[in-house]
Amino acid sequence: MTYTLPTLSPRPATTPKTAYLISSGDLRESANIAGWPAQLELEHGVTRALENLGWHVQRANDVDPKTGHGFISSQRMGLDVFKHIPVDAPLIVAEAVWQYSHHVLAGLRTHRGPILTVANFSGEWPGLVGLLGLNASLTKMGTEYSTLWSVDFADEWFLDGLRSWTQTGVIAHDDSHVHPQRDLPVSAERAVGEALAANLASEKAIIGVFDEGCMGMYNAIIDDELLNKTGIYKERLSQSALYAEMLKVEDADADEAFAWLVDQGLHFRFGSDDATQLTREQVQWQLKMYIAALRIADDFGLDAVGIQYQQGLKDLVPASDLAEGLLNSADRPPVRSRDGARVLHEGRAFPHFNEADEGVAVDALVTDRVWRAMGLLPDNTLHDVRWGEDFDGQFVWVYEISGSVPGSHLGGWSNAEAWRQDPVFFPAGGATINGCSKPGEVVLSRVYIAEGILQADIFRGSVVELPAEETKRRKEATNPEWPIAHVVLHGISRNQFMARHKANHVQLAYAPDAAIADKALTAKAAMFADMGIKVHVLGAVNL
Secondary structure, three states: OOOOOOOOOOOOOOOOOEEEEEOEOOOOHHHHHHHHHHHHHHHHHHHHHHHHOOOEEEEOOOOOOOOOOOOEOOHHHHHHHHOOOOOOOOEEEEEOOOOOOHHHHHHHHHOOOOEEEEEEOOOOOOHHHHHHHHHHHHHHOOOOOEEEEEOOOOOHHHHHHHHHHHHHOOOOOOOOOEEEOOOOOOOHHHHHHHHHHHHHHHHOEEEEEEOOOHHHOHHHOOOHHHHHHHOEEEEEEOHHHHHHHHHHOOHHHHHHHHHHHHHOOOEEOEOOOOOOOEOHHHHHHHHHHHHHHHHHHHHHOOOEEEEOOOOOHHHOOOOOHHHHHHHOOOOOOOOEOOOOOOEOOOOOOOOEOHHHOHHHHHHHHHHHHHHHHOOOOOOEEEEEEEEEEEEOOEEEEEEEOOOOOOHHHHOOHHHOEEOEOOOOOOOOOOEOOEOEOOOEEEEEEEEEEEOOEEEEEEEEEEEOOOOHHHHHHHHHOOOOOOOEEEEEEOOOOHHHHHHHOOOOEEEEEEEOOHHHHHHHHHHHHHHHHHOOOEEEEEOOOOO
8 A cells, every 4th residue: 555645845944134024914805905005004114124123024925916915814825824934933923904813823823933013003094903912812822922013113112122022032011000919908899899709600691602703803712611610601603693583673673773762862874875875774784683682682591792793794784883882881772572571681781792702791791790789880892992192291092993882981872973884894884883982980901811811901091082173183093983982091101001901902881980980990800800810900090
């Protein structure tokens, strides 16, 4: 007998002072094509900075003449590209747009050379969001990396970091704002958190996930072995089941929800061109999704639900964002059971974790229970960490999420407008919940995986009011159709936050004032800790 054995493809040898560069892209070609000019500008800036240090930058793959861009746009393409990268070469992952991390994670997992992730500090495209998602994914899988960002790639902070990476393979960031949670003093708030954690461990909770792994977010999947220890379990659901349930929702039920929103003052910016403008039919489908999600949650006895949307549903129906924002609002259109006998979760928000991000699921569920136990409005949401700039002597972040904030965060439905989603990302359209988040004190947090365990960073901030012209400028510099929150973090600088944060998302919940926000943070930290989650308190916090 003869046997055919595979032959290993030879890998090129490492060349001194040569860094290979790759860029992970979107799975949606429309987004890759639209974002390519910004990516080119980023790569030119990084290349110029390295050449000034006497280094050469080798792009690992050429621009595809058919697509006109050089993004790695699938996992298979990523595997093929890595065949031509020396396994121990210095490697740069440069990101100016949102990227699907799993396109490059397989190659990065086995790469032996120093890895640098880098982004342009810009709001034009969600490159910072993509960078943070990739960093969180690398952290989850235990792959060492360094990270940098810059507005123009000429500032001394960036150049010092780049110089360190070329000389040592690592970059040290300031983490003096990070404090492991000490034993909390005995208080009513600590007792609330501990009691809620004990109840969760005993009674347990179920989160319904409409397809895991949205948009390549490996960092957003929490394995059952880690999740179940907290008292939370998964009901794995299919987006096809959600679509099938949407088909069963009567037009009259969706019409009733629409009339409720109009009565509350939500303005819909309708047009007639379905391809580029918001239409009543798009909104009808979104309201059917909202009703269908609550009915399925009722069927399975769920405590929270997450709709993936992007792959699959985006090609069938309009965006899920309006449905998601309604679910996260205590003040929302009533939804009756199929037989009309019951109003589902009447008078309560029903926690939704956008983009099926399970770190958000844990956080949203905990926030909902702590805030309700303390008699506070539990409406909470994730935001993308999109961008930010100095304003009037302080750094003000632009937090945005794709149109799915609770109405209460904007000061009520009458302060919100429904705009059409951008066709680049949402070909079937659908309404956002557009507006500017109201000023107030907020508690922020993120649950993530590092060192093989669940961990949580928790910190304080303030949503501030900026002049109308500055708000408009910031919205137009990012996505004007999405809701915006102007956030100032307490005791955490821009670079400290970027270096530390292990997610593309951050969770935000309001409190009536600073004192109550501190108390709510204490209760939430206590609940996290008693759930077995390692807690870190960041910045200036009054426990």
